[in-house]
Amino acid sequence: MPAAAEATSQTTVMEPAGKITMGQEEINIFSGHPAHSVNPQLFVISTAPVVEGLMQWNSNLEAEPLLTESWNISDDFATWTFNLRKGVQFHKGYGEMTAEDVVYSYSHWITNTKHARASALQRFWDHPEGHVEILDRYTLQVNTGEPMPDVIMSEFHRVPSGIASWVVSKKQSDEIGIEAADKDIAATGPWEIVEHRPAQYWRMKAVQDHWRKTPYFAELEFQEIPEQSTRLAGFQTGNLDTFVMAFDSIPLVQAMEGAKLLIVPDQAAGEMLLHFHGGLYFNVGTPDQEAAYDPDLPWVSSNTEIGTPEWEQAKKVRQAMVKAIDTQTIVETLLQGYAQRSPVGVGGYSYSSHRFPDIPMLEYDLEGAKALMAETGYGEEGFSITLVPALRGAPAEVEVAEAIAVMWEDIGIDVKLQNLPYGTYRPTVIGRTFNGATNHATSPSNTPARLYNALQNRGSFIRHTHPYLDDVTIRAQSAVTLEERTKLETEVGKFMYDESIYASLYMWNAVWAVGPRIDDKSWSENLFYGDIRNINGYEWIEPRR
Missing domain, CATH: 3.40.190.10 (Periplasmic binding protein-like II)
Structure with missing residues (x-):
């Protein structure tokens, strides 16, 4: 080479x-x-x-x-x-x-x-x-x-x-x-x-x-x-x-x-992601179970097996929360038009979107979000969630979190907005004790596998882990050909899009x-x-x- x-x-x-x-x-x-x-x-x-x-x-x-x-x-x-x-x-x-x-x-x-x-x-x-x-x-x-x-x-x-x-x-x-x-x-x-x-x-x-x-x-x-x-x-x-x-x-x-x-x-500054924390599905039911894992949280499954009724219930809650976010309005108002909706609705994929034509962008669908909330039993009573804007120097981080909070309230969710210094919030993620949600700005990625450490149990700054994700993301990071890496990244991307666990909202200048x-x-x-x-x-x- x-x-x-x-x-x-x-x-x-x-x-x-x-x-x-x-x-x-x-x-x-x-x-x-x-x-x-x-x-x-x-x-x-x-x-x-x-x-x-x-x-x-x-x-x-x-x-x-x-x-x-x-x-x-x-x-x-x-x-x-x-x-x-x-x-x-x-x-x-x-x-x-x-x-x-x-x-x-x-x-x-x-x-x-x-x-x-x-x-x-x-x-x-x-x-x-x-x-x-x-x-x-x-x-x-x-x-x-x-x-x-x-x-x-x-x-x-x-x-x-x-x-x-x-x-x-x-x-x-x-x-x-x-x-x-x-x-x-x-x-x-x-x-x-x-x-x-x-x-x-x-x-x-x-x-x-x-x-x-x-x-x-x-x-x-x-x-x-x-x-x-x-x-x-x-x-x-x-x-x-x-x-x-x-x-x-x-x-x-x-x-x-x-x-x-x-x-x-050209939206070169980065992309804004939405993370749901708490889905740490390693060591569940053992003395090594992570502190952040709480099966009573609506967005976390009480069953670690993909496709079970409990898993599908938690997935629908996350899907409802993602559908409720009107990203275009955020781009036009809070970002003053110096941004665009992410062409791929999964974190880390938008800067190489041409390689992933089968993974779409996120779509705002308030009625669909309400229907999913009703289907999961949270349509009337709702639930509470903590939302923290990860302060990384990106524009309007707090304001975007406030907008998301209002949009979630429209589907019955009580949002506890915590505007914490990044130096205060970050150790709770490292320590695997945080189990709310964050809007988190990340830098441009030349390939999605670059961000996969956040999905691996061996990682330090992680959001969501599962044995399936560990296996496929590690193989993607070791792939030495673009063809093989793209195949594995597509598999991961489709899974994360469907699961609504690593959503990409917009990219900004x-x-x-x-x-x-x-x-x-x-x-x-x-x-x-x-x-x-x-x-x-x-x-x-x-x-x-």
């Missing part, structure tokens, strides 16, 4: 000056070491970026080199050889990145059980039948023990992303310890962390003579501002140069003198506010496309001239 193309190094040297101030919805506690970093901070760190991974994704969702110069894959897709970029310097004077630093970093990523792709990282870097070998200072080889297709491997080695991983200095941790390094990490990005206060701000400085791109500005500050109205006011008064923006603020930004919008079209002091020309041409739910590429923001 041919080696990946080489990335371009920086050729222009400049003296950074000035400061960019950005309003984030949530940043939480700064944590940069692979042993500890989790969302939401894991995602935010990788957007600046303070950190860099082995690779990045281009606008076609294809992997490209970043800290690697190239990589090669054996014919059996089990041996990967990474050729690292020479001359990449760590922050804080910790010297040049080598293969030893890469192996050290991933030896800790695989122990970070709260990482959303912990199990996949373990399979790649620490498979029982595999091994890792440093060939020389800039070359390392990983044998994965089993086939690992490139579209799966590249998912968790990229930045920025909510499932990002990166390389840090081994020497720093050896000298000052992991705990200290975690709060003052020596990584390789164009921004270096300088100071931070939990849930208040992160301050970063530009890395002069960075191997890839020295920032135009000397300083970058992220401020945590949970309220959209306060972020907008900060932008309007000039205290913020850009901010995480709800789309209903777009007309106000457009009306502001000197302000502009940076729009990434990235729309970012550009303040009067900054310019978006170079910025818009140099984005990281792996995950643009949140603003990234600050090193490319120029002063307005």
